[in-house]
Amino acid sequence: MQQRYLYQPQFGATLQSDGTTRFTLWAPSCETVSIQIENDVSRPMHRDTDGIFTLAVNCPPGTRYRYLVRDDLAVPDPASRSQPEGVHGPSAVTDPKAYLWQTPDWQGRPWNEAVIYELHAGLLGGFDGVSQRLDELKALGITAIEIMPVNSFGGTRNWGYDGVLPYAPSCAYGEPDSLKRLVDTAHQKLMVILDVVYNHFGPDGNFLHEYAEAFFDNENNSSWGVGIAFAKPQVANFFIDNVLYWLMEFRFDGVRIDAASAITDHAWFGKLRERVARQIEPGRHVHLILENENNDSGLLRDGFTAQWNDDGHNVLHVMLTGETEGYYEMFADNPTSILARVLHEGFAYQGEVNPYSGKKRGMPSGDLATDKFILFLQNHDQTGNRALGERLISLASPEPLHAAYALLLLSPMIPMLFMGEEWGCRSPFLFFCDFHDELANAVREGRRKEFAKFSAFQDPEKRKTIPDPNALSTFDRSRPDRKERDTPEGRIWLERTRSLLALRKHWIAPYLTQAHSLNATVIGDRSILARWKLDNGSVLSIALNLSNHETCRISEPGRLLYSSASRRAVEELPPGSLVAGLE
Template structure:
């Protein structure tokens, strides 16, 4: 590891020595490195007009040192084209503007003793930074989240994207913190506050594509992409190139080592053609992070590649199968990809609770065969959720479950979410049963905005309600400011009586999780599950201390028979009235009951 990975003066300042980009060498000396294999000559153009030729090196690299320091604005010039630094750590406004030299060691960390928390203690809370007003807005809610029982915040992507409003998955400068959210120092201060309150901070990173506006790589680095493989976003990133691999590995390590994130969530890795890169990325991180520090790596992966999980490479995976089988039980929906989960749904839920993945090599109605056997994995290899940015925001109208599902059924599903041995993830506002939508929003230029708006509305033309054009016109325009404003969570409504009851439920369930379940999770084994009736299942997990955790859940509208013998001490029932029904050998409709049998 380069000595630049450690502070020069104090032990509470951090910088990661990235291969590409601007590296501050001293107060008035900066080194620039730029990969442009299609270029013959490259200059650095400083604001003010100074031009510095770069030296051509092997492998398509260009390098130069300049007498400049923090705050210097610069671009790279290739012929008549001026471009921002693809490894820019900060931008002077937006993706088309100048890059800025920063000092990563400018922030003095207050909680350097923080080592993170073990993975099994994770209770994750996903937020969109922009809807909270930036990094300072996130910092403001951290005490509330700690009091709720959350142990980790997961931030949707932060890399510079075009405009000031975006989910973050249109980022084009992965190293630069989105300027509309705050400065790099603001982000570090927010993470410091989280650590002060005992919360980990995870970051969602996008290494499978670049956004549609502001990506200049095609102009000077054609080798960054491969035209023989295409993804939904265009030509696939070419991970066969060493410069490409190092670009993303450095980026991951910058977030972990310099910004002190406690983990990364890798977006849609099924769109990364080179699976060996995923192993290489994990191995590089594991061998670099300081001994004794907990850093967690999580995948989103439609391929259900169980062999990547279990902690050697990646700690866990977002369990879309879990969500996709439960959501139709709660809402009655049976359109789109939910059709893959509604046929024989009860047995699919049994498999999900006992083995993790539902699809373990089988083909679904809407796709090819996918998945690997996962029954050997511990329950904590699966991150489960009832709602997240995708499952809410990718709905045409952004409705949340509080609008779509019966209250008692939602209470039962929440009980399963928070008290099963799998890792729970909450979406901002879920804990007070927010009915406010979370919509898809952007701030593209006029031409791209029309394409996105029309494409968004056409996505839903095969859904029954939206087959009529006048109904598709009701789908909010992603580029409209109101769409963004309507998606901002209203924390004020959480104090209203009906919402406060939900917060009380979440807080109580998380208290039970921390007291009764988390200490027993190391060494927990997969569940033995069976159907009780339509949309009703019982599952029993053997925990690490030999105790047995049983959850009986009935998401149907009628009671179902259940064994009269109670499987231990009752930890929680989602409905008080269900206790007397259970005494009669029945599991009430829309009910979950949780039992613990001590070793």
């Protein structure tokens, strides 16, 4: 199976059946390109009319090479599969058949079973370090890990969203076969989803402008950088091939596409979905997930598996913390009604004007199944993009947070936890990178300037307390402190997580394929009663009170699944409580 279904991307270094390696580069800005193999003399490549350069060379796996796009500039392969010396070093030829899979018959898991755990490989000890955590995650009730981007980036530490070589796993985390071994090990227990970034390239080690200016679309720049020309076939195929490369050669169970709203060619999504459907093996479960500010429910109807529900996170954050600055302004006006809409219809914004941007946002979503939405209380963005990286446990009162956590794990939406959340982690998660000289200064000062508009950081001296993203200490502080697991509070959180996920596995997850909302009613200040029809005909009801006072009477469920209150809460909901049951 592993050889039959291997996928060969169009670009990069590909081993041929005759023992040669075929090198392919799109460099439309160049009339000539040569390839330098190891330290040997350079060899001219053949150019076609579209600016695609090719050459077949006798060289084995492990061979180092660069492209000479100018007499004075040698660059790594933009489709490099391996960068042993980092993004400024040579690329290396790899053999996709070299790794011998121990789980070649793994078909994935159906989406309704998903309980996602987002993690950063570098903070957990690289690919091998993540492998060591899989047993405890499975025992807890996690069914899928989602790994933040692993593509090669400048320096030795980065969130991954400043990557420049989308096909090459970062050597800071391990060799490509170490990543395959992680996926292979996980497939005895869990699904593995990879976060991919196609909307921009990082600032360190990106040489595409030197030889492929046509790769970019300067008319559609975003806040992350220069726009990318997805409408060009070579560019569209470069990224579609990247998805298939991760799904087929590395056997990931799915990808999460970061900032999909910045991909301006909407047709690309359909092409991606169709190519994936044609390529994957019959019966295999593969999941295409979006992060999409546009709330494009059409993509979910057309076959994309699910979308991160930022609306759900944001309104819950407002209700738990009282914060209303920045994008939380969109959820400041009557958040209880907004949360009710999220629980009933999925998205809060379905075409209404966003007061933060002044533009319309979103599309109707009430007809979509509940598992089209991924709900979360924390993730890398909303935690790490805070100036001081505080976790939600440091910002919210215990009882309402407990109730919201129960909502997260018992809601018919797909839940996602952020690493350490399962034990109530208090370690901050900060924005970190490893840039140097002028770029390091620009990133440090740019981040501090970004927070100048927030009331807590209008004082220039206060802004100096924002950690330097480039400092090693910033990276080290972001590592979840596992000692917290063994504290009384940590053990309570772990048992809470385990018991809630056990309830989900038995009573909810098996019946989510066509689950849909019946209603979500505001029953008081920051209090909601929501009901969903599950596949087996039962009705899941969740009554939530995030206020600091009791709310009105509710009907008693036929089977009480869970109550976060210290005393039985049926006729009235105590402050900061949740009651879940089946009818």
